[in-house]
């Protein structure tokens with residue numbers, strides 16, 4: 001029987017206890033909306049495109065630190081067992097098991113593409129959205145704006161359900177949301193003769209007091225201290241209740257205005273915005289440091305096994321809307337989670353593999369990888385070899401196959417448990433090695449670009465080239481980094497992939513993208529004087545668009561093959 | 566705030582002394598420290614703790630009443646919602662910072678502790694084994710609770726264990 005879809009083998013090393021699952025990634029709009037568009041965004045942001053690009057890469061540094069530790073412990077025989085307990089952990093995750101319901105869903109999801117269009121909202125947009133909803137509810141239900149806001153928050157901003165339920169039974173809705181039905185005059189600070197504050201027991205004359213609609217009255221000092229502590233220390237805003245024992249009435253924004261200092265009001269509103277974004281499943285904060293934008297995307301959590309919703313923020317940071325990790329196409333979130341956990345658990349093993357230096361296969365002198373390119377030339381003996389396989393570079397024009405694919409040894413079923421463990425470890429290291437290599441190369445490519453860019457600025461001054469004329473280098477660097485990111489994740493993807501007739505197509509695509517990326521990466525090794533050459537400029541632009549094309553093809557094919565089989 | 570909170574504490578203490586809640590005697594640990602209360606609670610007649618005398622220590626933080634008091638048992642007790650050790654921590658939802666209301670009185674807190682003895686809350690346990698036993702084998706639970714009463718709660722109450730909280734176990738913990 002020909003298997004019609006990709007299957008993931010989550011329990012990679014436990015051959016008898018294998019669980020397979022298919023994953024469907026049917027939507028091409030991922031690529032349409034996240035790929036080209038985002039590079040347009042980044043490229044259209046002169047004069048400091050490098051700064052915006054580095055945003056995303058910084059978080060990748062953090063991300064990589066999780067997979068490589070300083071510990072220099074060699075792998076031991078236990079690694080096999082560790083991995084099995086890994087797999088078991090995943091089975092007990094509170095996340096829905098990706099294996100469940102997968103097979104029966106296939107026919108449906110083939111027909112139902114996922115809408116992964118997305119929008120970026122800036123803080124002012126987020127405020128405006130809330131205001132619009134509040135105004136609408138305020139008019140339809142004839143309640144104050146403050147009450148409308150509390151009701152909307154109670155209903156997690158589902159306006160339709162709020163109005164429906166309210167029409168049904170206003171009293172029940174108001175009570176559940178922490179609002180009172182009594183109408184009271186405008187709330188204000190008041191001095192009431194004979195008043196004693198039940199919190200501080202102060203009874204001095206002229207003491208200002210305040211209460212919300214429930215009538216539980218406390219002195220203004222206590223009231224505002226209570227509120228500031230809730231806001232500043234507990235980070236609470238949307239659900240601060242009346243200070244009275246057992247009273248669940250919510251303190252509204254206008255009462256807060258009357259009682260707290262201006263700097264706390266700011267924090268209060270920031271917290272309210274936060275709950276707005278957190279309450280809505282379709283909104284998520286951009287995880288880039290210092291970025292205050294939120295992204296709206298309709299992809300639901302339950303669909304994350306079938307689609308990888310990569311989004312790009314205005315700040316140029318590209319991330320997965322599902323898990324907020326850096327862009328990890330084509331690998332689904334669950335796979336990424338497993339892979340990152342595995343790398344973290346196996347980091348001591350992976351550490352020595354991802355070392356930055358290797359010996360020249362010919363003269364044994366130590367060579368440090370100083371650029372993203374795999375084409376190494378020994379400074380001492382001029383021997384040219386491949387960083388990945390250490391083979392002769394001259395043989396690599398045609399034999400790339402050996403460099404991106406791990407031949408599964410037939411000896412996998414060997415009776416000897418130790419041999420088995422070594423094979424599975426080797427297999428993991430094979431994929432990890434390539435994954436880590438691309439991650440490292442992406443950073444080195446960026447460094448090289450930074451240096452090149454400085455030189456280009458110099459060249460601009462000397463040769464009179466315009467900023468626009470050197471932009472092709474920026475696009476090339478962006479493409480290189482994006483493609484490396486994708487390439488990096490194809491190796492995690494491949495690690496979990498069960499071998500069938502479709503894996504070869506996947507590996508072909510992976511190989512093609514790999515070659516395209518290496519080809520482009522090589523360009524950055526050229527001396528600056530050559531870079532300014534018009535002919536080379538055309539070559540670089542061609543290689544850039546070829547890289548982008550290969551990436552789109554890989555992602556499209558992956559999605560299509562998975563969906564249609 | 567600290568000064569203001571002393572006024573409130575003094576008032577609460579005076580009220581508690583003037584009309585003590587059922588089955589409780591309340592005092593401060595020392596005249597110098599109003600923020601540490603020693604309460605002796607008689608095991609409610611309709612509970613598994615009848616006949617016992619339990620020492621309860623109430624500590625009022627500097628931010629009281631805006632921060633909740635901490636309440637611990639100084640006497641060992643066999644109960645799903647009290648840690649079965651010398652620290653005697655209690656799980657009471659109204660004492661959690663996010664639930665605490667500044668207008669809540671210590672009287673209400675102590676009443677809540679007392680009703681916890683009458684009606685434990687096995688669904689929110691600190692000792693899950695005791696909670697399971699309470700749910701599935703009430704006789705065994707009653708027997709064990711009573712054994713603890715006989716062993717720890719039949720003599721004059723000592724607050725030493727709570728005083729040594731977090732440090733070496735004191736004589737009261739035995």
Ligand SMILES: [Zn+2]
Nearest residue numbers: 197200219222
């Ligand atoms: Zn007051």
Ligand SMILES: [Zn+2]
Nearest residue numbers: 214216242247
């Ligand atoms: Zn109230």
Ligand SMILES: [Zn+2]
Nearest residue numbers: 286291313315
């Ligand atoms: Zn952003």
Ligand SMILES: [Zn+2]
Nearest residue numbers: 320322323333
């Ligand atoms: Zn994700």
Ligand SMILES: [Zn+2]
Nearest residue numbers: 360363378381
């Ligand atoms: Zn050499």
Ligand SMILES: [Zn+2]
Nearest residue numbers: 386388389403
């Ligand atoms: Zn090679």
